[in-house]
């Protein structure tokens with residue numbers, strides 16, 4: 053199997069990752085359009101569907117072990133405090149309480165890049181971990197938590213990013229509230245010069261709220277020690293990343309830690325890293341000598357396991373009368389929460405359109421709230437909302453149709469690196485999307501009569517999503533012609549199990565029913581990265597194809613030896629190898645494997661390196677039709693057309709589901725969801741699912757999904773790019789632009805709630 | 816704490832369980848009877864993941880104290896399959912890909928089951944009402960509505 057070590061670059065959640073890795077150099081034939089394929093691209097039902105509709109699917113929280121005990125965490129009720137005294141004696145006396153961990157008795161395990169510890173007496177947000185109890189039942193643990201007596205020294209706090217940047221603000225950390233002490237600055241060209249060349253200059257300020265991931269399944273782990281070996285069933289997007297982190301925290305060999313995740317109830321970025329709760333459970337399990345299950349409650353989910361940071365974005369755009377962008381400036385700030393995390397949002401601004409003079413300045417600040425984590429297209433959702441809003445404003449100022457303005461500034465090469473794209477079909481996305489929504493009938497802003505006004509809006513999406521190495525897949529072919537694919541990736545509901553089986557079935561030409569897929573188990577699977585960044589399908593599917601192609605080659609070579617005929621005289625069809633022009637001279641997989649005296653043939657496939665010298669991106673355009681009731685301020689999204697270039701579609705059915713879900717989350721961000729903080733107490737006012745509203749059935753618009761791409765053959769042997777994040781990125785901006793088109797007043801602060809609409813209408 | 820003996824008929828199996836007064840039906844189903852198909856997303860009646868059928872009505876089992884359920888007839892997602900065959904709702908959920916991560920699915924199925932028991936061929940509005948209390952964070956809901964509607968149209972309610 054041809055392999056080599058190469059450098060390869062790809063984008064993962066918040067940054068470019070350069071890897072040096074072993075990749076496959078096997079050149080296989082491009083698959084061509086999906087119409088030429090038998091299994092890949094089809095609308096097939098999920099292979100794990102039975103488990104999910106029958107209730108047999110075991111999520112981490114469903115794992116029950118004999119003699120298991122339950123752990124619960126005490127969380128800080130204040131936004132900023134130091135523990136003066138903590139008394140656990142009463143809690144320890146409760147019958148059924150087995151162990152209590154606090155900063156006084158737990159090992160000092162460094163956390164948050166060495167800025168804190170697993171248990172830290174200095175608590176920096178409401179929800180920070182104070183103690184953890186293991187008990188015979190969860191209820192005993194919950195009751196005993198109330199008997200831990202803590203005396204806090206209350207410290208000054210700040211829970212708003214803007215306030216945290218002001219001189220004299222309460223300090224979250226001694227070094228000051230600006231993360232790294234300085235902004236992130238990006239520039240190309242000369243914006244002064246560019247603004248001078250402009251005929252119109254538009255300036256505006258936009259803001260976005262903090263959004264909470266709130267996957268339906270709470271974060272949880274079940275841990276079990278078996279001598280010196282630790283097994284963890286974790287609700288995670290990255291089994292290997294959790295394994296290595298836990299091994300590091302507990303100072304044990306990674307080989308002795310096994311992390312398993314079979315099914316998970318959503319994550320959206322909030323389950324990319326190892327949680328404190330997992331380490332606490334492991335410590336408690338060691339102390340009690342029993343397995344431990346730990347699960348967060350919904351309140352903790354809202355406070356302590358991540359969020360999409362809010363943003364304030366001041367934008368300035370200059371353009372000539374003919375629509376050419378001449379200069380753009382972006383200034384923004386947002387809050388990491390109490391510990392470092394990224395709040396930048398200027399990437400779409402830098403990369404979406406052709407413009408030579410660009411500058412951005414981004415501040416990430418500490419505040420006394422839970423730390424941010426990547427959330428489905430981090431930075432891009434909020435950045436695209438502001439940028440695509442001001443692009444609309446600029447188009448209007450020079451009297452151009454917003455769509456025509458975007459096409460006028462179409463980037464033929466990546467504006468940041470000047471590299472060509474491996475593929476970019478955004479023009480087709482604009483064209484087909486516009487036709488589907490009826491863009492030609494769009495009326496001037498606010499021109500409708502009557503109290504309920506209709507509007508159309510568009511927004512563009514750019515994201516990476518090309519994936520990359522390392523990613524491996526092991527294929528085991530059994531004597532009976534059935535196969536088992538094993539990969540260290542995970543299925544978040546995104547259909548990973550299913551597309552892996554499809555790719556293997558396509559190459560080996562065996563029925564899907566004969567293929568079994570195992571994912572999310574560090575003890576048995578070859579390495580794949582965490583599932584985030586829309587990288588899973590583009591990274592893993594080529595490794596699976598590589599493994600299957602190798603298997604086919606192996607079978608043909610073996611058949612050649614059995615038949616004593618050169619391999620090039622043989623043809624492989626539907627798992628049968630026959631001699632060209634002599635169809636009765638043939639061998640089945642079973643014949644070959646038996647002759648080899650094997651029961652399981654093995655290959656391991658690898659993801660190829662990304663092509664150098666190219667930018668790899670996904671693109672898309674979404675169009676929204678909304679109705680705004682000017683009496684009540686209510687917005688009803690009637691239709692979203694989502695037209696995307698995401699390389700090859702592996703499974704049309706699961707893809708549509710993924711796009712619908714992304715759009716609904718985008719709609720939630722545009723109109724509904726918001727973490728509400730009380731600036732006087734520093735507490736979150738809506739840390740539950742009743743007050744923290746998420747989209748429910750009544751918010752659903754009609755959705756039309758258009759995929760304009762076939763495989764992007766420059767990237768990999770499957771030509772797949774990711775769709776998870778692209779689906780959500782442009783939705784809020786498209787809705788906001790449609791609202792403007794409906795009422796003629798621009799809403800610049802998300803979420804666009806009825807009160808904001810009414811205020812804006814009244815000027 | 817004092818325990819109370821309760822009788823439950825769950826998926827046509829009889830159980831007698833000693834429960835504490837503060838245990839919920841959800842706890843009993845999951846932790847005592849091992850029926851983990853019913854999910855716990857919030858414990859306070861906000862997400863619908865714990866929906867089961869109790870005496871013919873869809874209820875949030877996290878809001879039912881175990882003693883309240885004494886003598887009740889309960890159906891959970893595990894009770895949907897008949898002789899190893901999918902219930903039409905299960906088949907339809909698969910056909911429409913009304914399932915993503917699958918965490919909300921058992922609750923959705925139970926809400927849909929009760930709807931179809933009570934109303935043949937429900938309207939789209941009726942379907943929306945029936946699952947309005949079931950939150951899904953992954954799908955766009957549309958597939959779920961269509962999956963339920965399809966079964967209703969075919970009149971396969973049981």
Ligand code: FES
Nearest residue numbers: 856858860863877
């Ligand atoms: S767990 Fe019962 S409604 Fe959420």
Ligand code: FES
Nearest residue numbers: 916919951952953
């Ligand atoms: S499928 Fe994930 S919550 Fe509904």
